[in-house]
Amino acid sequence: MMTMSLLIFGATTGHTAPVPGGTLDPTTIPKYVQPLVIPPVMPPSSVQPTDPTTGQPTSVNARYNISVRQFRQQILPGGIWNTVNDRNDQFGATTLWSYGPDEDKPAPGYVAPAPLGTPGATFNYPAFTVENNSNAPTTVRWINGLVDEQGNYLPHLFKVDQTLHWANPTNAGCANAAKIPQTDCRTSNPAPYTGPVPIVTHVHGAHVNAESDGYPEAWWLPAANNIPVGYASRGTIYTQNDITTAGNISTVMTPNEFNPIPGSAFYSYENTQPATTLWYHDHSLGMTRLNVYAGPAGFWLIRGGAYDSAKARRGPAVLPGPAPVLGAGDPNFDPAYRKTIREIPIVIQDRSFNADGSLFYPESRQFFDGFAGPYVGDPQGQGSDIAPIWNPEAFFNTMVVNGTTWPEMSTAPAKYRFRLLNGCNSRFINLAMFVANPDGTLGAEIPFYQIGGDQGFLPRVVQVKTGFATALKGKGKLPGRLTPLPDPSQALLMAPAERADVIVDFSGLPDGTVVRMINTAPDAPFGGFPDIPADPGTTGQVMQFRVNSANLVAADALTTSPLALRLKAEPKNRAKVVRKRRLTLNEEESAQVCVRILPDGTPVTVQTFPTPNPNIAADCAAINAVPQAPKAALLGGIGKNRLLPGKPYVGIPMLWSDPITENPQVGDTELWDFYNLTVDGHPIHMHLVRFQVKGRQLFNQAHPRFRKIGRKMKPLPTERGYKDTVLAYPGEITQVKATFDLPGLYVWHCHIVEHEDNEMMRPYYVGAKPVGFPVP
Numbered sequence: 184m185m186t187m188s189l190l191i192f193g194a195t196t197g198h199t200a201p202v203p204g205g206t207l208d209p210t211t212i213p214k215y216v217q218p219l220v221i222p223p224v225m226p227p228s229s230v231q232p233t234d235p236t237t238g239q240p241t242s243v244n245a246r247y248n249i250s251v252r253q254f255r256q257q258i259l260p261g262g263i264w265n266t267v268n269d270r271n272d273q274f275g276a277t278t279l280w281s282y283g284p285d286e287d288k289p290a291p292g293y294v295a296p297a298p299l300g301t302p303g304a305t306f307n308y309p310a311f312t313v314e315n316n317s318n319a320p321t322t323v324r325w326i327n328g329l330v331d332e333q334g335n336y337l338p339h340l341f342k343v344d345q346t347l348h349w350a351n352p353t354n355a356g357c358a359n360a361a362k363i364p365q366t367d368c369r370t371s372n373p374a375p376y377t378g379p380v381p382i383v384t385h386v387h388g389a390h391v392n393a394e395s396d397g398y399p400e401a402w403w404l405p406a407a408n409n410i411p412v413g414y415a416s417r418g419t420i421y422t423q424n425d426i427t428t429a430g431n432i433s434t435v436m437t438p439n440e441f442n443p444i445p446g447s448a449f450y451s452y453e454n455t456q457p458a459t460t461l462w463y464h465d466h467s468l469g470m471t472r473l474n475v476y477a478g479p480a481g482f483w484l485i486r487g488g489a490y491d492s493a494k495a496r497r498g499p500a501v502l503p504g505p506a507p508v509l510g511a512g513d514p515n516f517d518p519a520y521r522k523t524i525r526e527i528p529i530v531i532q533d534r535s536f537n538a539d540g541s542l543f544y545p546e547s548r549q550f551f552d553g554f555a556g557p558y559v560g561d562p563q564g565q566g567s568d569i570a571p572i573w574n575p576e577a578f579f580n581t582m583v584v585n586g587t588t589w590p591e592m593s594t595a596p597a598k599y600r601f602r603l604l605n606g607c608n609s610r611f612i613n614l615a616m617f618v619a620n621p622d623g624t625l626g627a628e629i630p631f632y633q634i635g636g637d638q639g640f641l642p643r644v645v646q647v648k649t650g651f652a653t654a655l656k657g658k659g660k661l662p663g664r665l666t667p668l669p670d671p672s673q674a675l676l677m678a679p680a681e682r683a684d685v686i687v688d689f690s691g692l693p694d695g696t697v698v699r700m701i702n703t704a705p706d707a708p709f710g711g712f713p714d715i716p717a718d719p720g721t722t723g724q725v726m727q728f729r730v731n732s733a734n735l736v737a738a739d740a741l742t743t744s745p746l747a748l749r750l751k752a753e754p755k756n757r758a759k760v761v762r763k764r765r766l767t768l769n770e771e772e773s774a775q776v777c778v779r780i781l782p783d784g785t786p787v788t789v790q791t792f793p794t795p796n797p798n799i800a801a802d803c804a805a806i807n808a809v810p811q812a813p814k815a816a817l818l819g820g821i822g823k824n825r826l827l828p829g830k831p832y833v834g835i836p837m838l839w840s841d842p843i844t845e846n847p848q849v850g851d852t853e854l855w856d857f858y859n860l861t862v863d864g865h866p867i868h869m870h871l872v873r874f875q876v877k878g879r880q881l882f883n884q885a886h887p888r889f890r891k892i893g894r895k896m897k898p899l900p901t902e903r904g905y906k907d908t909v910l911a912y913p914g915e916i917t918q919v920k921a922t923f924d925l926p927g928l929y930v931w932h933c934h935i936v937e938h939e940d941n942e943m944m945r946p947y948y949v950g951a952k953p954v955g956f957p958v959p
Contacts, residue, residue: 202718223515224508224509241444282306309586320452324450327405346373357369379405383399390871391453396929398930402418403448454485491640527602531614584726601686603675617699619699632647638905646661653665672714834860845931860884872921873905874919
């Protein structure tokens with residue numbers, strides 16, 4: 184039986200200095216000297232990849248052939264930015280990965296970003312934006328291009344922990360020696376993996392066929408010259424789907440090699456959903472945290488359809504625009520075109536760097552809490568179940584926005600539309616905008632007007648400012664009273680992977696006014712407000728805007744005030760609920776290692792057990808110790824402890840490899856209740872579906888029936904549109920309603936990707952699972 188920890192995983196430590204990181208001190212990085220990079224539009228493929236069997240371009244055509252490659256980018260000040268800002272910063276370029284058109288071959292020594300037209304310039308971090316139309320399918324051949332100029336595979340930029348349940352392309356060494364194939368498993372090898380890197384791309388929030396969803400075990404390796412003998416080139420659940428050609432579908436049960444390009448997968452996206460802001464990123468089993476931290480991610484925007492417009496009090500409304508348009512100009516190196524852009528996707532991420540400009544990611548569990556072992560695979564043979572490299576959560580000490588540290592954008596005194604994404608691994612962000620005074624203090628707050636969330640428009644525009652989120656009636660004015668948020672320090676709170684489509688109005692601000700975006704969420708796991716805010720000198724700042732009336736264009740006068748907008752949002756899901764599921768979020772502590780906690784919080788091992796000990800808590804307590812924690816985070820259900828009087832409720836944690844327990848039928852509408860038994864907040868993401876948040880309810884974990892406390896809390900005004908990721912607070916039941924309308928295998932998981940990579944993810948199947956299906 185697993186033992187749960189409710190203490191260490193969510194421990195919060197205040198920081199009056201930057202969080203630890205690499206060898207580059209973040210306070211030495213100049214702020215607001217680099218421009219905000221505006222992601223251009225991804226161009227469709229002009230040529231198809233070469234079929235190695237014919238030597239000719241393949242006839243299996245994809246609209247996009249998108250490759251993941253390694254290159255360098257000037258994230259820190261210096262390089263190409265010195266030609267823009269007339270400075271002489273000397274920070275090195277950063278080696279990273281990202282997506283771009285396969286046919287665009289960068290010249291040797293290419294450093295992003297570069298003016299459009301430069302060979303390789305379409306490779307950038309974040310990747311260029313893929314534009315889509317609602318209900319019009321998009322086909323993509325995703326290519327693993329992580330090879331060097333000689334065609335040999337490139338190893339990972341970071342240390343890969345093989346003791347997690349991970350992709351394991353080595354095809355050997357599974358802890359379950361009987362498993363066939365020996366991929367997608369946990370091993371006991373504590374050494375970092377150094378082989379070819381598996382990838383699989385997931386379009387986050389896509390309503391998509393199961394074959395194209397990017398299942399974590401659907402990965403593939405690059406078509407490198409030197410793949411070691413015996414390695415598996417594909418994961419257990421590798422699938423493909425070309426919906427434009429009859430018969431071009433490859434499932435687990437009926438493989439079909441219709442795509443002749445090695446080191447790739449052919450996916451199709453129906454885009455059968457309203458206009459919204461999605462994003463695409465890697466999703467490989469047990470290494471998503473590392474692959475995404477290396478860089479590959481970009482926006483996937485859906486436009487048009489029935490729910491992509493608004494009205495004003497009198498007639499149609501005009502939202503801020505335009506967004507970058509393919510072929511219209513270079514939004515970063517063409518000043519005349521850049522000044523016209525009014526709609527910008529913005530991804531906010533935290534990163535740490537070394538002095539040479541390289542990315543820093545922890546190489547040992549010791550970085551997280553000081554635990555020095557023993558670990559799984561201990562060479563002295565001491566028993567342990569603690570992974571040696573994996574960090575339970577990871578927080579970094581610089582803020583990177585659209586691929587540059589702490590950028591500044593020159594804006595007109597006009598309205599702008601920002602599609603915000605929290606792209607951090609573990610960090611929650613709590614955003615607000617203030618006028619920055621010349622003396623460094625903050626002045627008046629500039630509110631956000633949120634018009635959309637994860638899955639399209641909200642029913643009403645919501646004015647968000649510190650302490651308040653007020654739904655507007657579209658009458659051209661604010662109501663007499665603002666609607667308070669649950670805590671006065673809450674502003675635009677975004678969990679990892681959440682999106683917020685907002686309007687910011689700079690109108691009326693004098694030239695030279697600086698507006699700064701700040702972050703007051705903690706530099707630590709988030710469990711709700713109040714909390715200690717991020718270090719104000721580093722991660723407490725995000726980016727800033729400087730008003731310049733020279734950027735005004737005639738169209739600015741036509742944009743509708745957000746106070747007068749009436750959004751055409753998708754109606755509520757009123758389908759009848761056929762099932763309610765009770766699911767749990769759990770934390771696991773060691774079953775083999777007892778530790779004592781030093782006054783500074785460092786755990787020191789005092790006893791180990793050679794095999795999992797079902798009485799670990801009592802045996803540790805007998806020597807004045809506790810089990811080392813956390814070992815992992817897990818999802819599960821609710822059961823009864825039949826060994827205790829009254830058979831009280833208990834969370835039943837489940838592993839990734841445990842049999843599927845969520846099996847809605849095609850067309851079913853269900854309520855999923857997430858009981859958070861931990862002290863962390865968890866952003867829960869469900870693939871395939873777009874759900875409605877129905878509310879939250881406090882409950883008593885100590886009560887034998889998890890008795891509910893008080894009244895059910897309604898979702899916040901910013902949560903009343905459709906979503907795909909929801910924040911589940913500690914000690915609360917978070918309820919969502921979803922309709923499962925496509926058959927096949929999908930997943931739900933925590934989007935703190937460090938949690939996702941170590942068991943906080945579960946498969947689910949929609950419809951009747953075929954006999955002999957490889958996922959039990």
